[in-house]
Structure formats: C-alpha cells, structure tokens
Amino acid sequence: MRPFSYARPGSTADAVSQFRDGAAYLAGGTNLVDLMRLGVTAPDHVIDVTRAVSSQVDERESGGLTIGAGVRNSDLASHPLVRERYPMLARALLSGASGQVRNAATVGGNLLQRTRCPYFQDVTMPCNKRSPGSGCQATAPGADTAHLAVLGHSTCCAATHPSDMAVALTALNARVRVASPAGDDHAGAHVSTANPDGTRVIEMPGLHRLPGGIPERDTTLRPGELVTEVELPPPPGGRQAYRKVRERASFAFALVSVAALLDVGPGGRVRDCRIALGGVAHMPWRAHTAERVVLGAPPSAAAFAAAAEAELRYARPLPGNEYKVTLARNLITDVLGELLP
C-alpha cells in the first residue's frame, strides 16, 4: 500500500477544503481500505470524514427523513421510521453485506462504493475503469460475466454498481446532497441545484452514470465533492418490497435485485408504480419503461409480465450472463404480483 497522510477534519468545510488531486475521502473504510490493499486505488492523502458529516437521522416536517452521510448502514436499517415508512430501504440495507460490515459502512460510502467486477479488482488484468485505455477484460472472449451488466453497458465497461441501498433510494426518489469545494461554479452539472451554502442536490439515480466512453467515472460528482446527506421525500402511498437474488443465502452481492412500489387507487387502477433494478447496470436502473406500462392500468399478472418484458426488451447480455435477463424479468413480475393488495 502506498504511504499516505491522514487527517480527520471536524467539519464538512474543512474536509472539502483539504481535498486535492490524489486525495480520497474515507468513511467506514469497508471498500476503500480493501481497494487500497489490493492496489486498485492509491491515494496519497486520506481524509477521514466520519466527523465531518452528520451521523443522525432527522425527521422533517413533511414526514420525510434527512439522513446524514455518516449514518452506519446498521443504524439506518434498524431505525424505527425507516422500518415503518420505507420498508424497501430497510430490507435493502439488511440484505447487504454482513453484520460487521453494516456496522462500519456508512450511507455516503455505500453510495460511492466501487464495482466488484472481478477484473476491476485484479490489478494484473486490463480494466478501463481502473486504468483508462488499458482495455476491458470483462468483454473479452471467455470472460467471467456472471456478475456483469446486461443494461446500459458500453464496449469498454460492463461493470455493475454493487449497492442494494442505492437501488431502494432510486425507487424512493431520494435526493443526495453534496458539498462542493469552493470556487466550483457548478457549470455543466448533471441534474443539479446549486445552493448558496455551497451544496447541491442530485436526485437518484442521477448520482451514478452509465460508463459510455469514460468508465473511470462512477458518478456525476466532480473532484472533491463530498456526499453530506440523503433526503427521503415523504413516504409514498402503496406497498413496497425489496427482493434480492444471490448465489448464497446471505453475505453476497446481488445477481439481480428489485426495489418496487405499487399503489392501486380506489378505482382499481395503478396510480403509482416504481421499479428499480440492482446488479444489472453501471448504476441503479430505474425501470421507467416498465413503470409506464403498469401506471394507470388495472394491475394484473399479465400487465406486470408485459411491463417486465418491455423493460428488458433492449437488454444486451454478455456471453454467459443471459440468465440475468430472464431473472430480472421474472423478479419484476413476481415482486409486483406480491405487492397486489
């Protein structure tokens, strides 16, 4: 591991002002420390932000929640208001990692964790995300593609975003507040709202991006921007679910996961439907196409199957991960069926 200097600033402003090229923000460390040990990333200055961002969950007047970026995954999962009002979020958090990891991992770090693509984590392999221009072993013949993307990938990167929490936050229309270094004029920001206090707000899934030709960028954050809070809108009506399919019963990343919400109005027609997929793309995948099929129509198993089919019609599986398309289609159909009143 490359030697690095370390600081633990006590405020967001101090943390952001310390950022420079080659620095990295550290929170729970469950991903960053591992990547540093693997040699995937080698910061020369580590800024520990655990005392620079909030670790509180606050209820807003609207009924929504403001979640500090430093809140540990386990604390958020066990929070009474999250369990009561945002069950898909509690379920997503509880299905991620292990008890030990959830105790250390934070909300901000969970959002910004890197892909677990085996070729990204293996420094002896080419990887355009880790080493831009070196090539993509994941899309080479014979690659192990079982965990890779089927939607929105490019010829130079087929990595998936590994978070469960971010999938639920996407379906819940959560907003991520980030603090920007001074002097940043927010020009060219993607889905941004500049605020006088030097923060901007990004609605999920706009924090993440598709790889295109620059897979080294996981997110729409600019250098030095720090996630400080996640804001949850007031709890939506209807029923929620999060279901994750993985290779073993616990402590494994999703092959495919689905966060879904279904609200059927008094007239028997769907008035709100949200579907987000995990494990299929470089970002949490909001299934707008499927949602549009379901919205306004009477809910039925046939409608849900048609919605899933519409969403997956343009999936482009890699050799070896075709199963994900079938799995995602079946999961969407089944989870929506489970949410019928």
Added chain:
Amino acid sequence: MPGCGGRLNQAAGRSNRPCPGYPVAVMDNAHVTLVSLTVNGEPRTVMADNRLSLLDLLRERLGLTGTKKGCDHGQCGACTVLADGRRVNACLALAVACDGASIQTVEGLAGPGGLHPLQQAFLRHDAFQCGYCTPGQLCSAIGMLTETGPSAVTADLAADPPLTPGEIRERMSGNLCRCGAYVNIVAAISSEASSGGEAGDPLAAISFGDTAPYPPARRAAGSRAGAS
C-alpha cells in the same frame, strides 16, 4: 488539525521501515500518526504507520494475537472485534481511524471469574474444531446479541424477533468456519441467547458498551477493565 497532533518528528519517522518499492524519503512524519485507544480496558498509545490496520496493530504492535487474520478483506470474520461495543472487521479498519476508540478483543472476554458465558457455551456445545475462526465467532456473537431490530430473514420489519436458529445463521453470516462447525456454533449461541444470563437478562453478561467493558459486578470484582 485532528489526527495530526501526535506525528513523529522527521528523524524518528524515518526509522520506520518503509514499504518495499517506495523510497525511504516518503516515509516522513506525514505518514505516521500517534494513535491512542483503549484495548480491553487498558489505554494504549502506538506510533502507527497510517497504513496499519486495526488488526495488525492488535497482533503485531500489541501482541494480542487472539484476533486472527483470515482473508484480510472483510469476508471471513476471523478478525472480528468490538469497537465501542459494535462488532467490526479489524482488517478493514485503519488503526489511525480508531484513535479514541475502545476495542474489545477475545483476550478481554474472560473475567476474573473465568470464561465469558459464551465461551463456556462454545466449550459445552463443542462449537469449534480447529479454533481459528473462534475468536471472531465469539466477538461477533457477543456484538450480535446486543443488536436490536430485524434481520434479512425477519418476516415482520417492526419486530425485534427472538433469536431462532435461522435468525442466528443470518446474523452470523459474516463469520466463516472452514471446519464447518456451524451447527454447534448456532447451538452455543442459541443456548447463550436463551439462557437468561447470570441475572435473568439474556444480555446481562455481555451487554458491555461504550463505557462499561464488563457488567458492573465483574468490574467491581477487580477485572482488568477496572484499571482503565
């Protein structure tokens, strides 16, 4: 600036052995930090390379080799310790980030009265074979027993469910056992969770938190924790 106050002067910093492949010149005082933490109730201060993990600090610098290094990637749980009462993977924590923390390792579980009740339960149920994962299993289970709320297998999210074998398996999924002693590990934890503990409260013997590494009765009896 927090975390920077205790750096070595430059000459002393260079006495640290550099990582192979990096020039000695980079091992200056910017890359080491004075770390103060409490380990099993005793205050400890170590001048640590910023790259040092909590696990290596415990094993290599403090000689507490009870905590085991398995995968060193947070996947096996052999290095599980309690940090401020919460179970964490010591391999994924930078020692420097633990400045000010209270760490409990397997060495600190037994009190003057003998083994911790969960250690006794592991013996009673034959809950290990080679023993390598056992320190992590013990610390993880003790942390787990203090945690509240549902797990991924709990049907009702509002519930604080009883620790059925299914709940224990899910909650202990961060600890692997290559010998496959899981059946007896679950039985040992299950018996400890349902035994009611010494004072009728299932957590009485194990609910030490931020400030009380041992239950009051044990501390009063002159355990090492009392010295802190």
